[in-house]
Amino acid sequence: MAFAQGNMSSPFYEDALQRFEKKDYPGSIIQLKNALKQTPNNLPVQLLLGKALLENGDVVAAEVAFNEALRLGVNRAEVVVQLGQSMVAQGKQQDMLSHPALQPAGLPNGIQLKMHLLRAGAQADLGQTAPALLSIDEARRLDNRSPEVWLAEVPIRIRSRQFTEALQAADRALGIAPQLAEAHYQRGSILHVQGDLNGARASYTRALQLDAGHAEALIAQIGLHLDANRMDDAVRDVATLRRISPKEPRGSYLKALLAERQGRVPEAQAALREVTALLDPVPMSFMRYRSQLLMLNGLAHHGLNEPGKARQYLEAFLRTQPNSPVSRLLARIYLSTGSVNEAGTLLENYLKSQPGDGLASNLLGSVYIAQGKHARAAALMQQTIKLQDLADYRTTLGMSLLGSGQTTGALTELEAAYKKDPKQLAAAIVLSQLYLHEGQQAKGLALIQTLVKQQPANASLHKLLGMALVQNGDAQAARASFEKAAQLSPELTQAQLHLVRLDLEARALHAAEQRLTRLLKANPRNTEALAEMARVADLRGKAAEAQTWLEKARDNSGPRELRWNLALVDLHLRAGRPEQALAEARIAQGKSSDNITGLLLYSRAQLAMGDAQGARGTLGRATRLADFDADLQVDIASQQLAAHNPDGAYYSLDKALTGQPDSLPAQVLMARVEFQRGEVAKAEQRARSIVQKHPRRAVGHMLMGDLASAQNHPGPALEAFRKAHAVEPSSGTTLRLMQTLETQGNDKGAREAATQRLRQMPKDAVVLHALAGLHARAGRYTDAGHSYQALLLFQPQDVSALNNLANVQLKLGDKGALQTAEKAHGLAPTNALVIDTLGWAHHHFGQHDLALSLLRDARLREPANPEIRYHLAKVLVQTGRQGEALEELREAMKSGRPFEGAGDAEQLLKSLN
Structure with missing residues (x-):
């Protein structure tokens, strides 16, 4: 079992953590690699490995470990700073700036500040002075009392020869933190460049008094010694530098310089070889942003009489002088591509x-x-x-x-085209589909049947007839049409794929998989078959396998094909992986920046990342492209509301209703937008109009109920929801009625509404979920358990129901909770709440090592969840890690969010304090 393996890795992890805290990074790395041999997908191990590798200077491996932690589901706030540092250390400034997980939006303020400063440094490396200063301004908006937000400006201003502004920034930092060595060093560096050597020397001396190990101040001071020909002082400081920073190439170069001045040629040559040994392995991608290192290595190779290598580094140094990279985009793409x-x-x-x-x-x-x-x-x-x-x-x-x-x-127009030329097959096909879409099923089906009679050997038309029959709800006749199409044209894979979809609708997963296997055997690059394989995996609850199939579909598709990119975006969003969704959406944008579906998914990913402003910009483009397409404009408006832009939503809906005044979804959403904009009378008038035009539809009554609820009119709200449920009973109307009754204190009425619906529709999963939650909130845990179990009889892979049932069983002291939680975890191994429940169950039954491993994992995935932090703290206390438990409890209580167990958490915090 996976949990037994997790237990075997736990001692390695705990030992590695202790070594890391003692700064024994090599030892920590060894133990973490031992842990990974036991459990390769252990999230806490991967994260700590990345940190240890970064501290040990192995930035390439650190980046790999941090990205693996992201893949495993770590909350990005836990890794963004270190991942960004590891990328910058490799010279991947541009990659770091564009990395979807490293965008500051949506991060906690403290992490955002660090990321803005990291971005400022990368932008400065790229010669992007104005964006770098803007990033620093963003950091200052978060905290202008942090000295770092002022010191970050200094090297940028020096590079631009803006010494007055540089001094002002350094002095602001010193005003905030007069005992900060870095602030004194930065001030000294400004004075040094300006030629005020005495002032620079005083600042460097003060920096070293505050921090004797400040390497940059020491190097700068050595330079002053050499300029003044104070050789003894220079020799002393070089020895100190090499002791505190043995891998600092400037220390080796300064040693070579001193040895050469003193005529010790072999010693100078050996020191120069130290320089090249340190710098030659560094990727040029990193070196090109460090002109001093390029010059240093060029000079070292020159001193070693290696002109070829010297030239390579010196030419690269000269290319850094223009302060900003020059890039040229040439596009020559034709229709044939x-x-x-x-x-x-x-x-x-x-x-x-x-x-x-x-x-x-x-x-x-x-x-x-x-x-x-x-x-x-x-x-x-x-x-x-x-x-x-x-x-x-x-x-x-x-x-x-x-x-x-x-x-x-x-x-x-299509009827005119077909009348003008009955051979206009494209017009006839779209016309038939339009008839079906507009509710004229008989007319649409008749037209397609006419086409089939005219061309009985046309496999594509039999396929089209099958699609029409599916829309008409006749799956059996549709299957016959698809089989006829496949018989007429075995190479017509679309017919086979439609048969697969009928299998999937019937949950005949094995039959669908067999059919797809045959298709892929004939053509392993059939992207639609690969995508349907992803759907099979998704229906089986195998998210990772579904992702793999979709990635194969994407990788085998053409350069302008977006469907599988967009399917991956949707998969990542459903799985709670917004960073990966955003990255995939960006790939789709690169393929076609004007695809509306792509823009809508891109904005969804932006919203999931907390970037509402970016989403509003994306949706603005989508609105313009959608013209008067009512369905698209409704989708856009819905996302504009999610982006807190009711005015943008109003604009989209106005376009929708201009193009299609009778669009019911647009009318309903417009009423909601009008209410948000304070136009209450207009919203109510529109809602009444919808009820009058559609008296047998629930949607108008639901809208009236929502408007009444929003204005705190409980009686009219309840009456409206009762009417909605009476005219069009459904899961949605039952759920809204239950919520309203519960909110108004009528628990019995809410239960009766659910019971009545379940008598008619015993397999209504939505209502069963709601009823179980109602029981649980009222403390009726036995009844809640029965409702979840009834749901699981026909939806055995419902992760939410399994997870909730496990929590209910824990309340009842039922040892079956552990088995239930394990089943949920098997279906959703990356879901933080599911992992938390399993860890908490192990804790309840005395398996603290397993609990600790799982709860660490859950906490890394959702650090903002106070209940998970409380659970972890509880187990940390049990395992003797009171200090770490104290930190978790403080963070849990700091959030201010209510959670189950908050009282116990507060008492535990007091006892540890």
């Missing part, structure tokens, strides 16, 4: 000289549709049809109107 954007540019330029070329206009219209520029496509095609009215052109016009949400106009 599948680049939609550049195809549009090419056609636009062509049509400037050949405005009457209808075929080019039609092609450009298709490009605009692919870009989501439906209004532009419609305008172009309307103009083209004035010059020449062809069925093809009306088809494209119909498509563009459909894309902009103008359904009636799209129907008219």
